[in-house]
Amino acid sequence: MYDRFFEKLAEKVTLTEAEKDLVRSFLQPKKLRRKQYLLQEGDVSKNVAFVENGMLRSYAVDEKGVDRIIQFAPEGWFVSDLYSHITGEPSGLNIDALEDSEIVLMSRDARDELLQRVPAFLKFSFEQMQSAYVALQCRLYDLNNLSTEEKYTKLLRTYPDIVQRVPQHMIASYLGLTPETLSRVRKGMAGRKESE
Amino acid sequence: MYDRFFEKLAEKVTLTEAEKDLVRSFLQPKKLRRKQYLLQEGDVSKNVAFVENGMLRSYAVDEKGVDRIIQFAPEGWFVSDLYSHITGEPSGLNIDALEDSEIVLMSRDARDELLQRVPAFLKFSFEQMQSAYVALQCRLYDLNNLSTEEKYTKLLRTYPDIVQRVPQHMIASYLGLTPETLSRVRKGMAGRKESE
């Protein structure tokens, strides 16, 4: 239990056994069935979740009722509506499970206390956030500047197993495309490959 | 000197005078003329910059030679190529001044040492990074899901003085549009306003 979570910590900081125990005491395991919500629009995000295995997604619903996926969170990733979590305001996002999943929850109080009491945890959180920021900035650049096809192939290179695990229309949503457009782009790519 | 920098810190943490002095000893002021580079593509990002006043921008140049602006950094903002700064690899970005500017530099060693020696500085850096992450995620969502016109009006609401301070073609670049498209969108907005 919590194996992957502590592996993740170990990538960036080393904790004593005592610190590990302390951290562990603030965590709460949870299982989620496919399609089960972790957070629903309008609620306040009480927890940050770490995915031990399975996969979640966070998304917003636009004025036309269409899902707009913001993030996929497979095993080893954190997911939450940070804005709501920090400010305590109602969330505009939904988070739910795309597969049956096992996750680790950390409440806001738990997080605050750990950040204060365990310096290594603060250091980890900072570096984790820094990495996430760099990755997000890269993604933003790509979104702005790559062609549709390039966005898709780059996604495939970054997350090779995503095609097997999430339906295509969700990938389209994540990339900011309609399902039809993505379908046609894939067709174009396949056609070009065969003719060579 | 460093006034705005310490104001920024004070928004999130409180430092003793001794800590302030320590932080100060690791900072380096610098003036930049308009069009002067802080970082050029291919160089390694040695510093993180905080803008005391003036405005910088970070951008990449795509394969066709077109500037793609990633971030505007007016007074009170941090700017750097974090990826290059952390990894030590050559940067793919350029950072230069859009106006004559006064900035505060913090080298990588300085930053590492402050993060280690001044807990409040680590806490600040974490929270700063967290805020930046939330803001970036919001921007990414907008880029993906808003219409061209909505992106532009949202930008105007978020940074009311940006239109006065940066040329329109740079705003277009920041929004991922061609200058022509932005010009036409603005025309459309103006036309609609008058007829009502």
Added chain:
DNA sequence: CGTTTGCTTGAATTCTGTCAAAGCAGGTGG
């Protein structure tokens, strides 16, 4: 088996990029 869910396809429409040209400052040097 019928229903749902997801993917594909087509045709029409709207939007955006591209290329080329012209207008409109502000700034500089003569």
Added chain:
DNA sequence: CCACCTGCTTTGACAGAATTCAAGCAAACG
């Protein structure tokens, strides 16, 4: 002080790309 550049914005015409709406099809599911 004026003529000239230069950088920036606007316009137009056209081509290409993406969305929309509608329909069909296959696999998965209860």
